[in-house]
Structure formats: structure tokens, C-alpha cells
Amino acid sequence: MKIGWIGLGNMGIPMASNLLAADYKVAVWNRSPEKASPLLALGATLVPTVSQLVDQSDILFTMVSDDDAVKAVYSGPEGIFAAAAHGKLAIDMSTISPDTSRWIAGESKQAGLRFLDAPVSGSVGPAKEGTLVIMVGGDEADYKQAKPLLDKLGKAAIHLGPNGAGASAKLAINLLLGITVQGVAETLLFARSLGIGTDQMLNIISESAVGTPLIRGKAASILADDFPAAFALKHMAKDLRLATAAGVSTPLAESANASYRHALESGLGDLDLMAIIKHLEG
Numbered sequence: 292m293k294i295g296w297i298g299l300g301n302m303g304i305p306m307a308s309n310l311l312a313a314d315y316k317v318a319v320w321n322r323s324p325e326k327a328s329p330l331l332a333l334g335a336t337l338v339p340t341v342s343q344l345v346d347q348s349d350i351l352f353t354m355v356s357d358d359d360a361v362k363a364v365y366s367g368p369e370g371i372f373a374a375a376a377h378g379k380l381a382i383d384m385s386t387i388s389p390d391t392s393r394w395i396a397g398e399s400k401q402a403g404l405r406f407l408d409a410p411v412s413g414s415v416g417p418a419k420e421g422t423l424v425i426m427v428g429g430d431e432a433d434y435k436q437a438k439p440l441l442d443k444l445g446k447a448a449i450h451l452g453p454n455g456a457g458a459s460a461k462l463a464i465n466l467l468l469g470i471t472v473q474g475v476a477e478t479l480l481f482a483r484s485l486g487i488g489t490d491q492m493l494n495i496i497s498e499s500a501v502g503t504p505l506i507r508g509k510a511a512s513i514l515a516d517d518f519p520a521a522f523a524l525k526h527m528a529k530d531l532r533l534a535t536a537a538g539v540s541t542p543l544a545e546s547a548n549a550s551y552r553h554a555l556e557s558g559l560g561d562l563d564l565m566a567i568i569k570h571l572e573g
Contacts, residue, residue: 293318294440295348297341297364298385299326301520302411303354305418306384306444308333313443320344345374350440351381357529358391365395377403382437384425386410386465386526388533389455392428396454405433408454410461411445412468414522416508422446426464428456462537465530468505469547469564472527475506476568479513490514509565518566525560527551 292315296307299321311317311333318336319327320343327337338344341364345351351371353364361383365371371381381404383395392408399406407429417423423445427434434450441448451460475496482492493510496502512518528551535548554560554570562569 292316292440293347293349295320295344295351296335296354297321297344297352298354298360299323299330300354300356301415302384302418304329305415306354306423307335307352308419309421309443310440311335315440315443318344318347341369341371342374345371345376345379349379350437351376351379352384353381354384356385356526358387358533361385361387361391361395366398371404372398372402378405380405380407380433380436382407382409382440384409384411386461386530386533387458389458389462389537392458393455396429405430406454407433407437408457409437409441409448410457412461412464413445416521417445424464425449426451426457426460428452428454428458428460459537462530462534462539465527466534466539466544466547469527469531469551470543471503471505472509472564473547473550473567473571475509476565476571479568480572509563512563512565513568516569518562518569520561520563522564523560524551524562524564524566525555527564528555528560 294310294315294317296317296319307317307330318338319330320338320341321327324337331337355361355364396406407427409425409427411423411425413423421444425441425445425448427450438448451457479489479492497507531548531551554567557570559566559570
């Protein structure tokens with residue numbers, strides 16, 4: 292089986308690497324071709340156009356930044372729909388709105404292309420380890436065909452229903468992620484105001500019922516006050532905006548959406564989402 296991969300950002304490179312490690316033949320395309328170097332060293336092939344990638348591939352993966360980027364990759368003048376994609380399967384793993392996923396699915400059908408939306412929960416570490424959680428929307432037969440590949444990328448690949456279901460679940464889980472990270476930040480700042488050290492409070496959290504791998508994984512970054520992006524704050528701000536557009540209007544969701552939006556506007560977007568603590572501490 293020949294795999295085509297579009298999108299070589301922080302997530303795309305380790306994910307495609309895992310397919311190469313599983314002995315799949317992988318061809319790649321990216322707007323910035325120099326980003327393909329780590330994959331070429333592992334045996335991937337770089338192709339100059341999307342059309343050539345489609346022609347050489349049985350299954351296509353796309354992992355790009357947002358709705359506009361996905362639309363450009365699929366429906367742009369040199370995109371997937373403009374190529375000879377009839378009968379092939381495309382799997383979009385980007386985090387985009389359910390409406391955009393359903394629109395791409397409809398346009399794919401017109402082009403004779405089968406389509407799954409399959410966004411992931413997990414950042415760079417789980418992407419490298421192949422322990423992502425993958426949420427899939429689309430035809431069950433297409434899901435079954437894709438599952439052996441998805442199993443190389445994640446620890447769970449869950450079929451949730453028709454196209455758009457995967458995108459919907461991703462917004463829901465990222466809503467919880469954003470609320471959780473903001474809650475940790477608020478807790479640490481409150482404890483600090485009462486004279487409790489951040490290291491002490493992190494230890495208490497870790498040993499308590501609310502301790503999670505997420506919080507333990509962020510501890511070193513919090514203590515160092517250094518927030519290199521595993522999952523950039525700008526992406527969380529985007530995801531919460533999409534969740535709001537999809538209809539969530541609960542108190543915690545509204546608070547998180549406003550907080551991350553303001554943090555983005557204050558210039559923290561390229562840092563890890565845990566940098567929300569820098570915004571909240573003023």
C-alpha cells in the first residue's frame with residue numbers, strides 16, 4: 292500500500308515517521324519542501340506537486356493547520372480534487388470545524404474520492420510515541436480499511452459516525468483540555484497568592500485525585516517558566532473559537548474562549564498552551 296502525506300508540521304513529521312517505521316511506502320508533499328528532510332532520511336519520497344502525490348498513492352493523509360489550509364489542499368486549483376483521485380481514500384487529521392469536514396466530504400463524493408475526518412487528541416510526545424487518540428467520522432467500510440494505518444499512529448482509533456463526527460469529538464475533547472489547563476493555571480496562581488509554592492502545589496495536585504499525566508507533563512515547563520510549544524496556544528485559541536461557533540455556550544467554555552483569545556492577542560500564541568498562566572498572572 293502506497294501512502295501519500297500532506298502537512299509536515301510538528302505533528303505531521305512524527306506521524307508520518309511512524310508509518311515509515313511500520314514499513315509503509317510514504318511519499319510526502321509540503322508547501323515548504325525543506326521540512327521533509329527528516330522523513331527523506333527515513334526513506335520517504337518527496338514529490339513536487341499534489342497531483343503527483345495523488346497519482347502515486349492509494350491512501351492520502353492530510354495534517355494541516357486550519358480550515359483554510361484544508362480547503363486549499365483539497366479544493367484549491369492544484370489540490371487533491373483537481374488530481375485523478377477517483378476511488379482513493381483521503382484521511383484528514385487536521386482540527387477543523389465539523390461543517391468544513393462535512394463540506395470536504397460532500398465535495399470528495401462529487402470527485403469520486405472517499406473521505407474520513409480523523410483528528411487526533413495528543414500533542415508532539417504522543418505523536419512520536421504512536422499513542423494518539425484518533426476520532427473518526429465517515430463510512431464504516433472506509434474506517435475499517437484505514438484502521439491498520441491508524442493503529443500505527445495511535446493507541447485508539449474510534450469510529451464515531453458519519454463525516455463530521457470526528458471533528459465534533461475533537462472540539463469537545465479540546466474544550467476539556469483548554470478548561471483543564473486554565474484550571475491548573477488558576478489553581479497555581481491562587482495557591483501562590485496564599486504563600487504556597489508552585490512546586491509544592493504541583494506535588495499536591497499530582498498526588499491527588501485530580502492528578503493527570505497532562506499536569507505532570509507540564510510541571511517542568513511551569514517550574515522553569517519556559518513554554519516551548521508542544522501544542523501551541525494559538526491552536527487552542529482556534530479550537531475554542533471553533534467550538535463556540537459550533538454552539539457551545541456554557542460558563543467554563545465562554546471563560547476559556549475569552550482567556551485564550553486574549554492571551555493570543557497579547558502575543559503568547561506561539562508558546563505552549565500552558566503559557567495561559569503567564570496571561571492570567573498579568
